[in-house]
Amino acid sequence: MLFNDRVVVVTGAGRGIGFGIADAFCREGAKVVIGELVEGRGQEAAKRLRAAGHRADSMELDVSKPASCTALVNRVLAEHGRIDTLVNNAGLFILHKSEDMPEADWRLQIDVLLNGTFFMTQAVAREAMIPQKQGSVVSIASIGGMGGWPMRSAYNCAKAAVINLTEVLATEWAHHNIRLNSVSPGVTRTEMMDVAISSGLATAELYADRTPLGRVAEVREMASAVLFLASDRASYITGENLRVDGGWVPWTNLDAKGFPE
């Protein structure tokens, strides 16, 4: 198995893409630690994984707080001795017309998506991967970080910054034998997609029609990309942002219906 006995930390893995990633690592033999803001959700997810015969645990984590990141990393090191892979997945989005974006919601999204990715990666690198001289990090970016979407100024800026942060850290830590890459999912069938639909931003049909492949993605299609990049199969890949978007970004959609007002 690709990750036999490897120690893998996945942030925000209580549900959605994060849970799918944690599950996929478990199936490849990894010991998975879920970092979750909502502890009950993390514990529930870990319990589900253990019930399927996997090795999984959950710890409380607020990625926007450096002390919380360091505490989780030290707990993982105390229990498992090392961290082989970190997946920065924790995220949220809050839709606002930019002219009405409340300061608190701007700051919260930047804090979790961008600052959280940095603080968590910094803690893992400093405490585990640099001393080990080995490690791989995959951060979940977004096709939103590669272009403009209405009402997502904070989310898209933060995701664009995650792509660049990945490039910076990849060049900075390559000599420590740490690889860092990002995956930019297209629209994926998760609760987050349901939120966007129920907010009236788009419909399921609009998403499918807007995608050259003609459908939204399944969580497992994101997980397989994360596992590939995290694994030794990708030993010469670092600083890369892999789009897993069914052709979304390079498509000029001449039949665009436009986003709802």
Added chain:
Amino acid sequence: MYEGMTVVVTGGGRGLGLGIARRFGRAGFLTVIAESDMAAGDHAVDMLQAEGWAAQLEPLDVRDPHQSAELVDRLVKQHGHVDVWVNNAGISKLAPAEIMPLTFWDDSIAVMLTGTFYCSQAVGQHMLSRKKGVIVNIASVTGMMHHKDRAAYSTAKAGVIALTEALGVEWAARGVRVVGVAPGVVLTEMTKAAISEGRGTMAAFQRRTPMQRLGEVTEVAEAVFYLASDEASYVTAETMRVDGGWVAYQLF
């Protein structure tokens, strides 16, 4: 798992192409080496067969659209289908742009860009008809960033990246994925030749790469294989860098 599936690797007689063919062979594919250099192709097929993989040699000059169309027809008659096609054939014609022989330009575009289109069109018709198939194009980091003497090579590879997006988008809804891999500097005959011509040194290539080493053929082949597999079922119109951080690194 992949028994009964067929992959074609253009320029599979040596270097990266041979490494890619070997990776698919190891997985159980029947590997077709499509080569203009029959001696290299023969040697490659002998090597693959000696390693226990199913391989056959077919003559192909990618500059001639009739040859790629006929090859696809022949393979479909023989094996029923072509599952994966890797556009790997390439040439390296390097010279300062202001004095570059025009044949360097024409040949580079003809082999790497136009050849990729001809082959993709021929195999694309077949794949679209069965609503299934993956085309993997070998691009290059040189199609994304540029240095001297490589105007023709860079432009052809940039064209390959654009073509990957164009065909990927156009054929996505009809079951055909089109993806690319952009290798950084990999230790192949082509790189050795560039070094021996004085167009870059091993030390400079290593220094310029954040991972401080050249890539291995196996590392590029693994990326090609991943993108061709169902693991990458939602990846299309995308070119993945396998470059040790080359493109991400912008400072020195």
